[in-house]
Amino acid sequence: MNILLKSAKIVCPENKDLHLKKRDILIKNGIIEKIATSIETPSNTKEVDFKNLHVSLGWFDSGVSFGEPGHEERETIANGLTVAIKSGFTDIVLYPNTYPVPDTSSDVVFLKERSLGKSTNLYPLGTLTKNAEGVDLAELFDMKNAGAVGFYDFKQQIVNPNLLKIALLYAQNFEGLVFSHPQDIHIKGKGIVHEGVVSTRLGLKGIPALAEELQIARDLFILEYTGGKLHIPTISTAESVKLIANAKKKGLDVSCSVAIHNLVFTDETLEDFDTNFKVSPPLRTRQDSKALVKGLKDGTIDFVTSDHIPIDVEGKRVEFDNAMDGSIGLETAFGSLNNILGMEETISLLTKGRERFGLETPAIKEGEKACLTLFDPDGEHIFGVEDILSTSENSMFLGAQLKGNVYGVINNNKTSI
Known part of the structure; x- marks a missing residue:
């Protein structure tokens, strides 16, 4: 799995050098290979360029x-x-x-x-x-x-x-x-x-x-x-x-x-x-x-x-x-x-x-395994039955106003995006 995240704002308070900075992130075979201001998309690599893309652990x-x-x-x-x-x-x-x-x-x-x-x-x-x-x-x-x-x-x-x-x-x-x-x-x-x-x-x-x-x-x-x-x-x-x-x-x-x-x-x-x-x-x-x-x-x-x-x-x-x-x-x-x-x-x-x-906390750095969540923190919407993914529908949040959306995750050399 090779993915290039384009212009992703990194939310990582423990890393002051990257926190709230926009960076390209190149992931090869589930490993973060490079983090830079701009990276050319290599061959056989999926480019991800979502609106207002944010990335965190x-x-x-x-x-x-x-x-x-x-x-x-x-x-x-x-x-x-x-x-x-x-x-x-x-x-x-x-x-x-x-x-x-x-x-x-x-x-x-x-x-x-x-x-x-x-x-x-x-x-x-x-x-x-x-x-x-x-x-x-x-x-x-x-x-x-x-x-x-x-x-x-x-x-x-x-x-x-x-x-x-x-x-x-x-x-x-x-x-x-x-x-x-x-x-x-x-x-x-x-x-x-x-x-x-x-x-x-x-x-x-x-x-x-x-x-x-x-x-x-x-x-x-x-x-x-x-x-x-x-x-x-x-x-x-x-x-x-x-x-x-x-x-x-x-x-x-x-x-x-x-x-x-x-x-x-x-x-x-x-x-x-x-x-x-x-x-x-x-x-x-x-x-x-x-x-x-x-x-x-x-x-x-x-x-x-x-x-x-x-x-x-x-x-x-x-x-x-x-x-x-x-x-x-x-x-x-x-x-x-x-x-x-x-x-x-x-x-x-x-x-x-x-x-x-007793679990290991991942890190957003070159050479580390990619364990990332991709999201947009902006935009409001009303949570409805159509938004329920679970088999059961017993949500107390039905009709509630929520803020932000999840694009997906990258983990275990797999992605949902």
Whole structure:
């Protein structure tokens, strides 16, 4: 694969010599051969000269669900990776949200093999416990050796604090990353949305912010005792940001992420009882959203995630109380973030996080493997059903105004452009 990118504005804050400079980029056999102000197009080379072409490192998402195995009607791995590619992502971490769950090394190998030969790299998470039942630890070491980049009982609380203690102690032997979902099921009870004025007015059972904050506080106390590497996915409250900021000041090895939809939407969107807005953790208040954005900007929150969770129509076209949690988000990740944070900050967030999972961060320099996302940061459009690439159509961004478009990716000596 030989490609010449013409007059591409490079967005790469860590390289001051190239950042926001227009350059031609010659790629031969998947390797960046030359970066210069002007390059003549060699023979047998595809020239790419898109309108307002911008180039960055390939984008990374730390939390994506598909469906295969077990829920292929929601999303197969093949189609899910196609969605990721067309949405600008060269690397994704796959949630263990399947049936059966991946709790052995052979399960992890299966997921890796199903993703071979694609422009987007797939990095599976294994479950923390056998069958994700929260009783006995799964084969963490074997799964790590098979390619698992972390361990997570998807969207389930680690109820037993001693189990988390043992997991953090054990995983230190092989630099394992332990996930803990931030929600106390006893405080949550039968709640389905944020507990507050809106839930009271709509007559929906609420989930107090305390359910998240109590769990995080407990987990951080355990981390301080054990050491190890803890990741808290998709935090959603202002107090959670404070708890994690204080833990980092103590020197604890903790990271966290936030779902993009928790930055954009609040519980006020629930007025129409649209089940696409039913997610876990729930949409919170405007004050929480502002605190989450601030936490991203000051580095307390380590990275964003689309929290892409396809749900088939049977799981959403039911009463709000009975609907499944989740919204797709890969297709709208860039456009929604760009809308609220601007291009440079958006790209900074979409390209960070690999190191936390033990992955190598690519570089835009001569001699390096080309791992690039091509995009136009300008232009606004309304996201509609026709823009959905996923098999499932459960997007809370339908009708939302997005900014910018993705042209495609170049990675693994392949391209989608």
